[in-house]
Amino acid sequence: MNEQRERAIRARQQADCVVAAPVIASAYRRLAQQIDAAVGADDPVILVVMNGGLVPAAGILAHLPGALTVDYLHATRYRGQTRGGGLEWRVPPPAHVRHRTVVVIDDILDEGYTLAAIQQALRTAGAAQVRTAVLADKQHERRCAQARADWVGVTVPDRYVFGCGMDLYGYYRQLPAIYAVAESA
Numbered sequence: 190m191n192e193q194r195e196r197a198i199r200a201r202q203q204a205d206c207v208v209a210a211p212v213i214a215s216a217y218r219r220l221a222q223q224i225d226a227a228v229g230a231d232d233p234v235i236l237v238v239m240n241g242g243l244v245p246a247a248g249i250l251a252h253l254p255g256a257l258t259v260d261y262l263h264a265t266r267y268r269g270q271t272r273g274g275g276l277e278w279r280v281p282p283p284a285h286v287r288h289r290t291v292v293v294i295d296d297i298l299d300e301g302y303t304l305a306a307i308q309q310a311l312r313t314a315g316a317a318q319v320r321t322a323v324l325a326d327k328q329h330e331r332r333c334a335q336a337r338a339d340w341v342g343v344t345v346p347d348r349y350v351f352g353c354g355m356d357l358y359g360y361y362r363q364l365p366a367i368y369a370v371a372e373s374a
Contacts, residue, residue, distance in 0.1 A: 197360040200370050204351075208343050208367040213324070213353055216342030217245070220322050221252030223340045224292055228320060229255045231290040236282070238307065239263040241296030244354035244362055245324035245342070249294060258285070264310075266303050276306050287315035296354035297325040297345070301336020308335070324353055325367060343367070 224233075235253075237246040239261050250259065263279035291311050298304055304321060311319045322340040329347040345367055351357035352364030361368075 193358045194360060197358040200357055201351075201361060201368070203371040203373070204357075204368040205371060206366050207345055207348075207350065207369045208325070208353075210365040212343060213248070213366060216324065217248035218252050220324075220340050220342050221249045224249070224320075224322060225253055225255065227339075228290050228292060228318070229253070231318070232256075232258075233290045233292050234258045234260060234283075234286055234316075236286070236291055236293050236311075237261040238293060238295040238303075239280070240265075240362065241354040241356070242294045245296050245322075246294040248324075248353075249322065258289075260285070262307065264303055264307055276303060278310075282307075282310050282314045282316075284314070286311055288317050290318040291316045291320070293319065293321045295321070295323050297327060297350070298323040298332075298336060298338045298341070299327045299329075300331050301333045304338070305333055305335040325350065325355070345369070348372070 235257050237243060260283050262282050265277050293307055295304060308319050320339045323338045324342040325345045326341040327345050327347055348369040350367050350369050351361050352367045354362050356362045
């Protein structure tokens, strides 16, 4: 028996849906329109932040009409936990971002340390322009000063959220809505 899986299943059963699937689907379409209008003609590189950005990127990319280069990077602070730690680069930014407009797609802007580090790494790698899209923006006052997203799909409360790319103990990234762990959990 996998204890993390059982823990995730119990928490999911008590979780609150904070953003319904139709709202998420609409957010994907809107984000795609905003990205296309802003940088669609720039031959952008779309960089997906793994693993959380995979689901939102798929939802957004399905609505982007242009010729795009899609790649990924992997920087994490969570490593299967519910609280972030130090940044770990598993896959650094690819070399072909040099002199290109880069759009980073991630699942959530929480405290922002991961996103700020990614933006800085891309600038250091020579990206001409770095823009960011996040599906969810967590509402709180703990954000680092350098963290910002150019495009935001939805806002979520200051609770531990999962679904739409965000995991709960490594599970439930695939859910089409966003859920919050019950306050009593």
